[in-house]
Amino acid sequence: xxxxxxxxxxxxxxxxxxxxxxxxxxxxxxxxxxxxxxxxxxxxxxxxxxxxxxxxxxxxxxxxxxxxxxxxxxxxxxxxxxxxxxxxxxxxxxxxxxxxxxxxxxxxxxxxxxxxxxxxxxxxxxxxxxxxxxxxxxxxxxxxxxxxxxxxxxxxxxxxxxxxxxxxxxxxxxxxxxxxxxxxxxxxxxxxxxxxxxxxxxxxxxxxxxxxxxxxxxxxxxxxxxxxxxxxxxxxxxxxxxxxxxxxxxxxxxxxxxxxxxxxxxxxxxxxxxxxxxxxxxxxxxxxxxxxxxxxxxxxxxxxxxxxxxxxxxxxxxxxxxxxxxxxxxxxxxxxxxxxxxxxxxxxxxxxxxxxxxxxxxxxxxxxxxxxxxxxxxxxxxxxxxxxxxxxxxxxxxxxxxxxxxxxxxxxx
Numbered sequence: 391x392x393x394x395x396x397x398x399x400x401x402x403x404x405x406x407x408x409x410x411x412x413x414x415x416x417x418x419x420x421x422x423x424x425x426x427x428x429x430x431x432x433x434x435x436x437x438x439x440x441x442x443x444x445x446x447x448x449x450x451x452x453x454x455x456x457x458x459x460x461x462x463x464x465x466x467x468x469x470x471x472x473x474x475x476x477x478x479x480x481x482x483x484x485x486x487x488x489x490x491x492x493x494x495x496x497x498x499x500x501x502x503x504x505x506x507x508x509x510x511x512x513x514x515x516x517x518x519x520x521x522x523x524x525x526x527x528x529x530x531x532x533x534x535x536x537x538x539x540x541x542x543x544x545x546x547x548x549x550x551x552x553x554x555x556x557x558x559x560x561x562x563x564x565x566x567x568x569x570x571x572x573x574x575x576x577x578x579x580x581x582x583x584x585x586x587x588x589x590x591x592x593x594x595x596x597x598x599x600x601x602x603x604x605x606x607x608x609x610x611x612x613x614x615x616x617x618x619x620x621x622x623x624x625x626x627x628x629x630x631x632x633x634x635x636x637x638x639x640x641x642x643x644x645x646x647x648x649x650x651x652x653x654x655x656x657x658x659x660x661x662x663x664x665x666x667x668x669x670x671x672x673x674x675x676x677x678x679x680x681x682x683x684x685x686x687x688x689x690x691x692x693x694x695x696x697x698x699x700x701x702x703x704x705x706x707x708x709x710x711x712x713x714x715x716x717x718x719x720x721x722x723x724x725x726x727x728x729x730x731x732x733x734x735x736x737x738x739x740x741x742x743x744x745x746x747x748x749x750x751x752x753x754x755x756x757x758x759x760x761x762x763x764x765x766x767x768x769x770x771x772x773x774x775x776x777x778x779x780x781x782x783x784x785x786x787x788x789x790x791x792x793x794x795x796x797x798x799x800x801x802x803x
Contacts, residue, residue, distance in 0.1 A: 394498035396790045398783035401484075401491045405782070408433060408487075409479040417773030418479055422472035422513035422524070423451075423552040430471045430483075434510065437490065441497055448566035450528035451512035451558045455490070457497055459505040463800050464572045465793060466507045466756075467492055468747055469579070470514035470525075477515075478775020480581045480782075484763075486510045488579050488786045492793050504574065504800050506793075511747045512558075519549045526750035528563040529570060535560045570751070574800040575722065576758045578748040579789045581777055585768025586740050593781040594788055595738045596726045597760035600749040601648075601676035602683045602715035608635070608694060611704040614659055614667035629657055629666035631694075631701040636671065638693045646686050648677035649743060678715050678741040716749040721799065722759035729791035730761070734784050761789060 412420045412430050419426045431453060438445060444456040453471075469485020489508040496502045511529075516522030519541040527533035538560060541549040550560050580597075582588075587595050612626035632655065639650035651674045658668040673690060677683035691707065698705035723739070730737040742760065752758035763785035766776040 394495045396491045396495045396786055398491070398786035401487050401786045402779050402782050404437065404487050405479060405483060408483055413479065416476040418473035418477040418481075419475060420471060420473040420477075420483075421475055421517050422515065423518065423556055427472050428556070431510070434471060434486065434490075441494065443493070443497070448529070448569055449558070450525045450563040450566040451553070451556055452525040452529060452566055452569070453510040453512075454569060455493065455508045457493055457502060457506040459502040461504045461801070462572045463574045463803070464505040464507055465796055465800060466509055466573055466576045466751070467578070467789070467793065468509040468511060468576060468751070470511045470747060472513055472515050472517070474515050474517040474771050476773055478581075478770055478772060480775060480777055481583065481770050482514055482580075484581060484782065484785070485579050488789050489577075491786055492790050495790060496793075502797065504797055505572065509569070514747050518543045518552070521549070522745060523747060523750050525566070526747035529566045530750040530754035531564055531567050532750060532753055533564060535563065567754075570754055570756060573751075573756045574803065575719075575796045576748065576751040576756050577722075577789065577792055577796060578746060578758075578760045579785055580746060580760060580762060581770060581775070582762040582765045582768075583744055583770035584765065587738065587762060587764040588766060588768060590738060592736060592738050593734050593764050593778075593784050594730045595740050595762040596723055596730065597718060597742050597762055598723065598739055599678055599715060599717040600742045600745055601678055602680055603711070603713050603745070604673075604675040604683060604687045605710040605712060606673045607708045607710055608632070608671050608673055609706045609708070610669045610671075610694075610698060610701075611706070612665065612667050612669075612701065615665040617663045617665060620665055625665050626702040627665050628669035628701070628703050631697045631703045631705070632669040632671045634697040634700070635690070635694050638697070639673065639675070639690055642686055642689045642693070643675075646677065646682045646689075647679075648675060648682060648686050650675045650686065650690070672710070676743055678717075680715050683715065713745070713749075716752050718748070718752060718759045719757035722757055722796065725795040725799065726759050726761050726792050729788045729795060732791055733788040759792070761785065761792065
C-alpha cells in the first residue's frame with residue numbers, strides 16, 4: 391500500500407506554466423534542438439530541485455531523471471518535451487510531467503523497492519528534420535546514423551550541426567543504449583490524438599500496440615497530349631489512374647480494418663492545357679495486424695496495376711519506409727486496464743495509429759505499455775489540442791496506480 395499520493399492538480403498547473411513559457415498565440419513552439427526546446431529542458435530541470443534524484447543527458451540528448459531504489463531493476467516512465475511547430479499544449483509533455491509526479495510520490499515514501507526513472511526523449515516529433523523518434527531509436531539501437539547524416543531543415547542547416555550545438559555526436563548517439571541495461575518495464579501516458587475515446591465518452595484507454603506502417607511512392611506514367619485535340623478514349627492520363635487508386639484505398643482500408651492515406655500528388659507537365667504525362671502519389675497504410683497490413687499492401691498494388699491498364703499507363707512502386715506492428719506486453723495491458731478501472735470505473739482497449747517512443751522501447755525488448763487519455767475534438771498537432779482538466783487528473787492518478795502494480799510485478803521477477 392502507498393502512503394503518499396500524487397498531486398494531479400500540480401501536473402495540470404505545471405503544464406499550463408510550460409505552455410505560457412514556450413508557446414505563443416499560434417501554439418507550442420518547442421521544436422527539438424532549438425532555443426525554445428532548450429528553455430523547456432531548463433524549466434523541467436528546475437522542477438527537480440530538492441528531489442533525491444540524479445540527472446543525466448545521454449549521448450542522444452535524452453534527459454534521464456533517476457530515483458535510486460533498493461534494486462537496480464528499473465521502471466521507466468517516458469515522454470518528450472519537444473513539440474511540432476504551432477503544436478498543442480499536451481502532446482508529449484503530459485507524459486513527462488505525469489511521470490515526474492509519479493516519481494515524486496515514490497520519493498516521498500523513501501527509497502523505492504526498484505529504481506524509478508523518468509526520461510524525456512529527444513526529438514520524438516521529427517518536426518525540423520523529418521526523422522521522428524530520434525532519441526528513442528538511438529537508444530533502442532534501430533537508428534542508422536548514415537540515414538540521418540545528410541538531413542537538413544528548411545533553412546539548410548544539417549541535422550549533425552544542430553546536434554553538435556547541443557553537444558550531441560550523431561556517431562555516438564547509439565551509445566545511449568546503455569540506459570536500458572536494467573530496464574524491467576516502460577510506461578507511457580499520452581493524449582489519444584484521435585476521436586475514439588471522446589466518441590465513447592470515456593476518459594482513459596489501454597493501448598494494445600502501435601500500428602505497423604507501409605509507406606510508398608507510386609508513379610503512374612502516361613503521355614502528355616493537347617487537352618483540346620485529344621479524344622477522351624485516346625488519352626493516357628496518369629492522373630486518372632492515380633485518382634482511381636486514391637479512391638480505391640478507402641474500401642481497402644475498410645475491408646481490412648486499417649487506415650490508408652494518399653497524402654501527396656504531383657503531376658507533370660502540370661499545365662491546364664495538357665493531359666498528365668506523369669503522376670506521383672504517396673501511400674501510407676497502417677494496421678495493428680501484420681497479416682492484414684500485408685493484405686492491404688497487396689490489394690493496393692493489384693489495384694494500381696489494374697487502373698494503370700485501364701488508363702493505358704505504366705506504374706512503378708518505390709518503398710519509402712516501413713515498420714512492423716508493435717504489440718505491447720500482455721501483463722502490462724492487464725495492469726493498465728486494472729489501473730483505469732480502479733480510477734474511473736470503465737476502460738477501453740484500442741491501438742495507436744501514430745508512432746510513439748514506446749514503440750522503440752518495445753523493439754528493444756523492454757516490456758512496454760501505453761495509456762491514452764481522451765483528446766477533445768480528436769485533434770492534436772494543433773493549437774486547439776485539448777483535454778479536460780478532470781481527465782488529465784484522472785490520467786495522472788491512473789498512471790500512478792499502474793506504476794505501483796508494475797513495481798510489484800518487477801519485484802516478483
